[in-house]
Amino acid sequence: MRRSTRDRLVIAAIALVCAAASVSPAARPIRGLSLDILTALRWEVFGRKQDPAASPAVVVAMDEESLRTAPFKGAPMLTWTGEIGRVLSATLEGGAKVAGFDVVIPNSLEQSEIPLGDGMLGEKVRGFDRDFLRALAGAAAKGKVVLGEVLGDRPILPSPGQRIAVRQNIRPLNDHADSDDIVRRLPLSFTINGAKVPTMAVELASRALGAAPEFDERGRLTLAGYRVPGRVPNTMTLNFEGGADDIPTFSFADLRACAVKNDKEYFRRWFDGKVVIFGTVLDIEDRRMTSKRFATGIEGARSPRCTAESMPVTARSRTSTIAGVYIHATAVNNLIARNGVVEPGPLPRLLIAALIAALAAAAAWLFRPVVAFAAWTGMIVAGVAGATVAFNYALALPIVEPFLASLTALAATIGYRFVIADKDRRLLQKSFALYLAPHVINRMLSSSKLPELGGETRNVTVFFSDIEGFSLIAEKMSPDGLMELMNEYLSAMTDVIESHGGYVDKYIGDSIVAVFGAPADDPDHAANAARAALDCCTQLAELNASSAVFRDCKLAQRIGINSGEALVGNFGSRRRFNYSVMSDAVNLASRLEGANKFYGTTVIASETTVALAGQGFVWRELDAIRVKGRTQALKIYQLLALSAGLAPQQQTVIANYADGLAHWRAREFARAAECFGRSADIDRPASLFAARAQELAQNPPGEDWDPIRTLQEK
Template structure:
């Protein structure tokens, strides 16, 4: 519970921090990344030919083409009038100026002759002003202005008069985030005390013939479309990637096209579209937007009308875009009704908190490398889902949840190392010298780690010993004996630990192993039986290896017993050992010794047999009473895995079972007959055959019971 609360608190704090104003500058980065990701994964969303907006670019080519080359833009008004008229005659729904011509050459006060230069060229702007007036009367032209407190940048006075002042002039101002990136556009402004739509909203509404509506809650709708925006009175721009999304025409080419009277071209390219006239140059009016990672080299890319395409040297890809494309994008979003929809801050916090909680849970349950890999995979999957959602104009936050998740992952890993795993490290140090590493890992992964001290558990004890070890010891030098013993004990230990057993102690050549502690194992009896068969098989391999036992053939005896036992750390305060204390250990030792009387290798108690199950082939050997116990118990030989039992073994076991039944019924002659069938190759059968014949010859005394007392090991 403590760790759960701590990890939850870490996740919530990380989420709150990432959503707080402290990381405000990183908030908009989500839109930037999604714009790039969507462009790279899906390409353009729309065919440029279907765009509802087009740009007439005062571009580098125009500045290098006659008659504009070397001429200031204030002298271009007549040619602008020619193109404006041609575009409107071609069927454009409305034309907006994304460039402000705040000075007229007619206003020049430079001395010239006996007057000023402006006086000598009165009427120079007549064609331009006439074109503006005609378009303004039809509601098909909007001039731009830039609001700057008490000193706005306005069109020249003659232009303002021509378009009926504020009736056809709209602000071009944009909204810049705290990181100096443009991701949003204001929808309206207060000009002269009156609320006025921005350029993009004005042009879009004129194009579709619908006026925007402002509701009591401040929500602005256009033709029934609630314009989304994370900030009041703004819309979030939904940029496409690349440079072909907004059809762009070089002003120089259109001017020549208009001079040639190519009306069909204008009708084909501009009918029904909103047209923006603005600067598209490599240096001037460049803006960083949420498209900054997905830009491409800009150029006039629509089919030419009159002039051949001109190669402009020095073009390169910018991170910024020309300012005219900001309003062009906004107009397209409004007409198509696909402006980007951001989540409000409370919902961003919820998403970030969920991501952080998941990351913290990974760090809490997995190893650091596994948690990191899972986090990277989850972040990648989330980015894919967010990119797909952005394809439908929905902005899922990226930086907040992924940042919160990463912070929670690191913080939880630190918490786990400093606090949670402190106890685990203590256990690892405590068990490192007497538990196999994989057993330690399994113990620590379990929900019930061993108690330091003692606890009662159901366990199975395996006791093994080398047969005739004393005789072997007499024949070997001490160092050779040590090598033999270490080889044997190492091999048997590896087998025992591979089946989840814990080697409690070595007593000379004997091994005492526990199954079911310190690691819980509900199949502890079966695990011990598997280990016993594995030890037998491994010993046979070692006996076949010429140098394993210095030419000696080793055999072993194994006793297995199951029952309750006290397990834990026993010893003094300065030195202790994890061990087991129980009568089950003593009985396992007695059963190991019983193998000597029956000529067997593995004997188990009836308790172990009942717990181990049908996976093994067991032969009931006898009923015995061991030293120190008054109660008789049935003992069984572990012959093999049931699936590996040979036909001859199966026949011998059947004859033995029948003989044992006759023995217990005091039918000694019949018992001897059945035991005799396998006596030539089976020591337990030979033993009972002799016992049955002896009993048939000398009838047992009154009160005889079929129980053998094993008074010594």
């Protein structure tokens, strides 16, 4: 299997495993966190979606204010029944569609067996609950009241008199807590004595809508044509608003005072068409943690008051819990407004997590860790923003699962790169660090074709340079001075070569052997070698002019360039090897460097290099030669300048030389000598050819004369 295929499969496997782990049962305790975060973000970003006054459900709160206000102060709720009946009747007369009780009063004072005087307390207060029971019975006759019960091993039921008064219109108040004990969903029904019974919220919403609830065999609810969504069977995911005043809340003490003074207008203004839920709203009793826990606000906000006979009690700090009555009120609102939260099932959650994890793994594979982390952060921020917008339309896209899956995939992929995938890259970086420029190493590593250990054939350009008269220079200088001179010269030339993508194969005394096109692929290796040759000449001129080391010794160099197939790779023994290049192209580059000595030039290239380098350079054809060790003739060219840097005088010299060379090959030696002679004073190759042409003009060669010069020197 190819390394690239293996890496792709590993990255895909990392993404899938991380995504599967994020949606597995092990991650269930934190799965609901997505709902909590989205509820808070929607509240912070979009604020309140609707005016609380438009809420279908309202709450009548037995609150701290009621406990501190006469006649309830110091009295148990068991004694409140008459006043509860008074307020119930007032709200229904004000136009409320239905009233439900989230508070259960399981006993009656009339049933008390506590001794009092010569009898029992219950006997002494016989008829105490009469007004309350009449209010319940009257409301039940119109189908406008529902009492609550708590199911369990020991059910909590209303007192027998209440059950009779409401004609058994009693519905369960049980809620549904996730494994982290947070309420995010509400059951839709329970099976009691073999019959499916809707919960309090469903019963209240169905009576307000005038439509009976319909349950299918899987427990899914349809109410007035609305199919209630629910990821957990037989539950509805609650769509909580943020803040503390999303459900209009009325203090029971204030409503009781309002009912006593018979302010019917107040009850019509605030309760007409509403679903009224009676419940406790206290600091410590019946408090529940819900998906609204990060967006609860400071409790105490209340609807406009009817009287000034009591003082409202306002919480001073924000709390993460809400009173249980608000859970049922929210459910009623969701059912009537048809905006229960839609949660994707396991497969969509897995696919979303896998997609985000795959993107994170790809970023970790393609970029450096810091850049990959920044890209992952941006992706998560964008994803959360999109999920927040979707949640504004009641669609709860997962954010915790993709976050965990992508973060794990990011870390795992970085670890895989470091431990396994990049091990070969680090080995290559370490191997080439001493003889390759950093940017060349990076390009080699990013190349689709890395060098094969042991050697491979590539089309390359070989660069060979030498210092003119180095032996004489070495004789005149001290060893330390020579070392300093050569170090500065070789360092400067190496920098130029590497800046154009080449690498220095070796130093042979004063000679430099460099290769372009390996180990990294370089389709412009010939052009880059030519540019490097011109820049080396410029750099040496600057050293001769400005360097203190070159003050007493001015250097001149000769450069040969040739392109062709070469074997590149690691050569040597089993214990020691070197990355190098071998082929006839290398030998020919060396011969071309030596040809400069004969022609008096600085840079000579083969016709192969000239053809590959393109149109960006000014070349002059010097001659056709045979070099030592080769029988095949080749044309050689002198590199003069970049196309844009040619001086007019050089153009004239080139034209005269080209005319002379054409006459030379046509055996028109006199005319060739004339053409060469026009530039002989300023051009060494022209001077050389002018002398040769004059000699042959005076002594014409035989018919077998060959216009190809054989160079015997290296």
